[in-house]
Amino acid sequence: xxxxxxxxxxxxxxxxxxxxxxxxxxxxxxxxxxxxxxxxxxxxxxxxxxxxxxxxxxxxxxxxxxxxxxxxxxxxxxxxxxxxxxxxxxxxxxxxxxxxxxxxxxxxxxxxxxxxxxxxxxxxxxxxxxxxxxxxxxxxxxxxxxxxxxxxxxxxxxxxxxxxxxxxxxxxxxxxxxxxxxxxxxxxxxxxxxxxxxxxxxxxxxxxxxxxxxxxxxxxxxxxxxxxxxxxxxxxxxxxxxxxxxxxxxxxxxxxxxxxxxxxxxxxxxxxxxxxxxxxxxxxxxxxxxxxx
Amino acid sequence: xxxxxxxxxxxxxxxxxxxxxxxxxxxxxxxxxxxxxxxxxxxxxxxxxxxxxxxxxxxxxxxxxxxxxxxxxxxxxxxxxxxxxxxxxxxxxxxxxxxxxxxxxxxxxxxxxxxxxxxxxxxxxxxxxxxxxxxxxxxxxxxxxxxxxxxxxxxxxxxxxxxxxxxxxxxxxxxxxxxxxxxxxxxxxxxxxxxxxxxxxxxxxxxxxxxxxxxxxxxxxxxxxx
Numbered sequence: 177x178x179x180x181x182x183x184x185x186x187x188x189x190x191x192x193x194x195x196x197x198x199x200x201x202x203x204x205x206x207x208x209x210x211x212x213x214x215x216x217x218x219x220x221x222x223x224x225x226x227x228x229x230x231x232x233x234x235x236x237x238x239x240x241x242x243x244x245x246x247x248x249x250x251x252x253x254x255x256x257x258x259x260x261x262x263x264x265x266x267x268x269x270x271x272x273x274x275x276x277x278x279x280x281x282x283x284x285x286x287x288x289x290x291x292x293x294x295x296x297x298x299x300x301x302x303x304x305x306x307x308x309x310x311x312x313x314x315x316x317x318x319x320x321x322x323x324x325x326x327x328x329x330x331x332x333x334x335x336x337x338x339x340x341x342x343x344x345x346x347x348x349x350x351x352x353x354x355x356x357x358x359x360x361x362x363x364x365x366x367x368x369x370x371x372x373x374x375x376x377x378x379x380x381x382x383x384x385x386x387x388x389x390x391x392x393x394x395x396x397x398x399x400x401x402x403x404x405x406x407x408x409x410x411x412x413x414x415x416x417x418x419x420x421x422x423x424x425x426x427x428x429x430x431x432x433x434x435x436x437x438x439x440x441x442x443x444x445x446x447x448x449x450x451x452x453x454x455x456x457x458x459x460x461x462x463x464x465x466x467x468x469x
Numbered sequence: 470x471x472x473x474x475x476x477x478x479x480x481x482x483x484x485x486x487x488x489x490x491x492x493x494x495x496x497x498x499x500x501x502x503x504x505x506x507x508x509x510x511x512x513x514x515x516x517x518x519x520x521x522x523x524x525x526x527x528x529x530x531x532x533x534x535x536x537x538x539x540x541x542x543x544x545x546x547x548x549x550x551x552x553x554x555x556x557x558x559x560x561x562x563x564x565x566x567x568x569x570x571x572x573x574x575x576x577x578x579x580x581x582x583x584x585x586x587x588x589x590x591x592x593x594x595x596x597x598x599x600x601x602x603x604x605x606x607x608x609x610x611x612x613x614x615x616x617x618x619x620x621x622x623x624x625x626x627x628x629x630x631x632x633x634x635x636x637x638x639x640x641x642x643x644x645x646x647x648x649x650x651x652x653x654x655x656x657x658x659x660x661x662x663x664x665x666x667x668x669x670x671x672x673x674x675x676x677x678x679x680x681x682x683x684x685x686x687x688x689x690x691x692x693x694x695x
Binding site (some may be wrong): 190191192193198205206207209210216223228229230231232233234237238241242243245246247272282284285286287288298299302303368371373374455 | 479481482483501549550552554556557558559560561564565567568569570571573577583584593595597616618619623624625626627628630632633
């Protein structure tokens with residue numbers, strides 16, 4: 177739950193049962209984590225690596241950065257196209273997405289970002305992998321991690337040099353705006369995780385590579401990141417690093433496999449995107465060609 | 470060994486939507502492991518005669534002319550809290566404008582159509598467990614359920630996450646009916662018919678009494694526990 181109270185932005189929270197009462201605790205939604213930390217940096221990497229900047233159509237960009245939309249009806253499923261997609265783009269096999277006429281599921285579960293606080297002790301303990309546990313001594317309650325901010329948006333008319341800048345004199349009502357909201361204090365820790373099912377090393381590489389890309393771009397999440405809020409320091413624990421055959425997986429080797437895979441398939445990826453999401457004019461021309469017009 | 474069990478999924482995050490039938494979960498998981506072609510891509514227009522149901526480790530009972538699995542509908546406690554969450558989606562137009570080829574940089578309708586922005590309300594319930602009564606092989610059931618990480622809707626973004634599966638042996642079979650004040654109470658969705666004589670605790674409605682529960686070919690008059 178998030179929103180405003182008066183003119184104050186309230187931080188996103190969820191309800192947690194704690195000592196026979198219900199408390200609202202700040203949370204980072206799985207939806208935000210999935211987009212900001214995986215799909216967005218991963219999609220941008222593919223676009224840059226395949227030299228597609230300034231060459232995409234809207235459906236291609238929407239597919240890579242937002243998961244696509246179902247725009248055509250169909251009663252058949254093109255398994256060949258899905259297989260091509262999963263082979264060429266391991267990231268989309270993780271995240272799933274919608275081709276123009278079929279929805280393809282993914283294999284990635286993103287856990288929500290849980291604030292490490294006393295109220296969340298039970299939920300975090302249940303999610304922690306074997307061998308990890310929270311310290312026995314009491315952790316601080318959630319409200320201690322919440323602070324507030326206040327900023328002012330300027331008004332060009334109120335500048336000292338406005339008469340030099342503006343073509344004509346304005347005497348309108350001032351547009352100056354004070355706005356405020358809630359924020360999480362620096363040093364707070366959020367715990368979250370990813371669960372991957374039925375995947376290969378190259379898909380683990382795609383996930384880790386996306387996380388590294390997000391970290392390299394500043395590792396921001398949440399509102400007001402343009403002015404410095406939500407900058408994270410990321411720690412990644414890689415557990416049970418074995419593939420289906422019991423071979424040990426090394427995170428940096430998985431990332432290298434993924435980078436090499438994208439590098440080796442640049443042209444095929446671009447071709448697949450063109451075939452799957454053709455320009456509207458191209459579809460018409462193909463149809464005309466098929467009809468012998 | 471076939472016995473009566475109470476299976477409990479202990480949740481570590483709130484549940485979105487409704488919990489599923491346990492035979493559907495087992496069927497989904499076993500189809501995945503057996504590599505059934507229709508595991509992911511079974512659609513409404515594929516006739517069920519073309520697909521094979523996976524052999525899930527639950528006992529079956531014949532009711533009327535149908536064979537149904539011995540497993541109750543999901544049972545959940547009163548939620549400790551209930552609220553509406555919003556799931557949002559929008560095209561980041563400021564991000565994609567320069568990525569598009571110049572001929573595709575045009576005005577985009579985002580109020581309707583394929584690029585419509587979403588801010589969809591979703592019912593969320595804070596519950597700590599979901600229970601089912603089943604008659605089946607615990608060892609085999611556990612083999613399948615231990616890979617099930619979440620229940621309900623929006624599992625991919627952290628809802629309905631399961632912390633632990635637990636099993637408790639029960640003396641009686643409550644998978645289809647249970648006795649209450651000397652009268653049988655319905656515990657599972659079954660086809661509406663003569664089997665319901667003297668039974669209470671159900672409503673007559675329309676739906677599917679066996680998996681896949683969403684497939685229109687399975688739709689018929691049913692009795693649903695309430």
